[in-house]
Amino acid sequence: MECDAGTATATLARRHTRHTPQPWLRRFGPEPTQPAARLVCFPHAGGGAGAYRPLAAALADATRTHRTGPYEMLAVQYPGRQERLHEERVEDLAELAERAFRAVRPLADRPLTLLGHSMGAVVAYEVARRLEDAGTGPAHLIVSGAWAPDRVRDRAVRLRDDDGLVEELRRTRGTDPRLLRYPDVLAMALPVLRSDYTALETYRHRPGRPLTAPVTALVGDADPVVDVPEAAAWERHTRGPFRLRVFPGGDHFYLTAHWPDLAGHVCEQPLPEPRVPLSPPVPALVR
Template sequence: MSNVRTDSDWIRRYHPSEKAAIRLVCFPHAGGSASYFRGISAALAPEVEGLAVQYPGRQDRRNEPPLRSIEELARGAAAAIAPWADRPLALFGHSMGAMVAFEISASLARDGIAPSVLFLSGRRAPSRVREENVRLRDDAGIMSELRRLGGTDDALMEDEELRQMVLPALRADYHAVETYRPRPGTVLDCPIVALVGDTDPRTTVDEARAWSEHTTGPFDLKVFQGGHFYLNAQVPAVLDVVRTRLHSLGSRVASPETAA
């Protein structure tokens, strides 16, 4: 049996698997939570064990103050992930989660725990900077941005009580995203697979391709039909990419039909 810790506030282990040859650690988008990846975890189990990161300030951590920088998020998550490195790790981050995964990968590599592969979804490379100010908008302005990006439950948009519950974390996440600047010269040596929707207003295909500048290892770019939350409608196709890449690392993975 694995002797890794399972009591971290940061890690959700929805489908424990002692037979898994590799673990896929998933990082959600701004305003997102670990449960966003429950279906992906189910689809990959038991050959790949999915772990999802739960940031402070949401769901069962909603009473904790949300963190306002990618570096803070990365430090907390990296410390929680390290005990799970008794097996090879792959990382998957969507949108803000891609930035956290990239920052964590650099941190883990410095500690001798380089990820086997890094999947970076729906986010432009750090070398492609846009000046954005969603964090400075009022509540209505932030909700307007969510509508523009799509992918958010209509119940959240219509329920004032729900909106007030999630807005503090959303505002903190946008602050983290819009003020993040990686350490100059941060370049990994692990493989990177960039994934992007072809109509994403936040990330162009060329901006996603620029992730190739941030690793000396192999790079691949996968373009899907859809916008910023292309993943919601493209889970089987995305899982096929993940499954194929993990298989090349020597892991057998399950078919995607059970994903939500």
């Protein structure tokens, strides 16, 4: 769970991000005219859509290597950070998932993969449940560095003082330590982090049917937050195929060294036939 430096540099993020007509989704790279599939990514606590920018380039390379049709990759931008900095943050994970679901649902006219890291994995799971309830379930759910939803712990990180939050950032190693020396950066980033931990730590799993979509759980074997058995517990939350991948030597933010591997995994997944377009049709999601 990272203090996303992009939160402190929203202007720079705006220069390199292709905005969509509504604030919840960001696109990195060109928009395919006829995407074969879509990948929607959900950020970790304290993070923003910009955390997934390196994956966009890796995915473009992987589609050429695997000779798959073009993927349209988008990332969810939660309120209260980066270019949404002045919007009210959402401190209830169910509400966050519901609002993200409304933004993502029109994208399900193409095979849809959801990817979430840490807190984002739980948000992605809740969005997947809502999509399946609506009859537009995802083709695949990828969860990274996250407890299974019925095992989410309340570690009371949200109740720590600012020094305690900074210590958590140091422990998870997701933030350049040099950024933590700047009071202006911390003044902007720590309230976002605290709100996200509030959403995650007060979340309570709602029992229900397991997903039918395949689920892949990813974890680093040196993750100080989530261990391998906790990641493996995601298997109980799907009736579809389940795969567990453990990355050796990987801490909580192991993905930063494995974007090409992750992109290849996305492209290797078999895709169902596209659905009939929803009504109203999917917006152009213009640049």
